[in-house]
Amino acid sequence: MAEVSEKVELFSDEKRGRGVRATTFIEPETVLLVENPYILTLEEDYRRNRCNYCCKEREKLRACGGCNFVYYCDRQCQASNYSDHQYECKYLKSSGPECDIWIRTRTLLMALQKHLKMQKKRSRNVPTHNAQGFPLTPEVLYMKKYAPPSDEIPSPMPDMDRLWEFVKAKDLPITKDLFKKFQGILNANMFSVEDSHARCKIIGEGLYTRVAMFNHNCHPNCVFISNGREISVTSIRPISPGEECTISYLKVMAPTEARQRKLKKWYDFDCDCKRCVQDIEEDRLMYAIKCPQMNCRGSVLPWKPSNILNGRYLACDACHFDINETEVPDNIRQTEMEVEGFLSRKKNYDYQGQLLEECGPVLARLDAVYQPYHWRVYQVVKKAFKVALKLDQAETALLYGIRCQVALRNHLEVCVTLLGTNLWEVGQLQAQLGMNLEAVRTLREALPIMEIAYSGQHAVNVQAQALLATLTSTVKDALATPDNSHKGVYTQGSNVEEE
Known part of the structure; x- marks a missing residue:
């Protein structure tokens, strides 16, 4: 469930593409967005001692009876995670609990199948965005600019068994358009999931469809913070009406050349913020x-x-x-x-x-x-x-x-x-x-x-x-x-x- 403040809205222009801007004056410490992930995957080092749903560290966890790969606090957490884990369970089972699987590909498997199953149930009259323009599903993230839902026919169901072979072999060619589409979504819109305790550490990654609407700035006026599986975006400076609300996609303690190099490599764009061109x-x-x-x-x-x-x-x-x-x-x-x-x-x-x-x-x-x-x-x-x-x-x-x-x-x-x-x-x-x-x-x-x-x-x-x-x-x-x-x-x- 995502909660979006009424003080912001989604916009689009030729230069910035999609972004989030203030509709009224925003003071520091204002929570603009709180969101749980569309898909979340724990890192390999933490999947045995953290719950696959709530991400909390426990001394005793119960393994999923289907794949014996992921672990849960109790039946309640397992039931809550079923809507996502069902899409990967049989593939994890086929390779055993010690299989070598990349975190991004696990997320890809779940995102693909979850999306395709939802597409079968959803009629074309069901909106894919909320009233403020924020997406309700991840497939729209790949579009460079904000646009209303199109009437394009969904891509055909890919062969998931073949996709799983790709996961294990790491070199089997996959040409499905949908596979490439979701790869692009993950590469550009994944956020680190951090432990909420004292010395924060990255324990996984999640796909957050609405946090992804915030553009980058090397001197941002907002910050996103992970609290377990939940991410919130908070203003850290006063924001004027009509001003864009931005976050930083990387650590800001670096000179312009280093920041630009990482942004180009990881997100494929050149930053033209004031700090990059003037400071x-x-x-x-x-x-x-x-x-x-x-x-x-x-x-x-x-x-x-x-x-x-x-x-x-x-x-x-x-x-x-x-x-x-x-x-x-x-x-x-x-x-x-x-x-x-x-x-x-x-x-x-x-x-x-x-x-x-x-x-x-x-x-x-x-x-x-x-x-x-x-x-x-x-x-x-x-x-x-x-x-x-x-x-x-x-x-x-x-x-x-x-x-x-x-x-x-x-x-x-x-x-x-x-x-x-x-x-x-x-x-x-x-x-x-x-x-x-x-x-x-x-x-x-x-x-x-x-x-x-x-x-x-x-x-x-x-x-x-x-x-x-x-x-x-x-x-x-x-x-x-x-x-x-x-x-x-x-x-x-x-x-x-x-x-």
């Missing part, structure tokens, strides 16, 4: 390097950020030293190649600890050349932070988590929601390590940000409020002392001391 100064700061002059604390910025490997640099903003005729540009090119190689080796490790061990030397190399808010430093620090969390190395994770804040604070305007999530994770680590006063101060900064992004009684907000209340009662006297821990962190254009 060159922000890009320069994301590539800021340290001035090589002894005792100078200034920054050297690239002349053209999109050509960082072969371009020229501006003079130091403090001492005006020109690095273009020195060996520094060559050192930067070498550093970029090294860090790119490190970041590309995602799975070529014998164990997670090996990746964490390599982060130290890589960061030492980066720290010698780059400012601490350089986006490459942030990438490596964030990777180390995630791995340390996964390995339950609290002290190491805390150090890397605090280092992440340096970059997020320097690019605060577009990274405010990322900062809120980081502060929440850091606050938990501080509490875990007995640093109660520091945890209270961190959580007090995190909560106002989180309450904007995580709407209503989201599990994250409830947990943060409860933890803050517990910690506050233990450190009342110490809270009277002013906190200057963030002094100087927002300074741009100079070396920023690590916390």
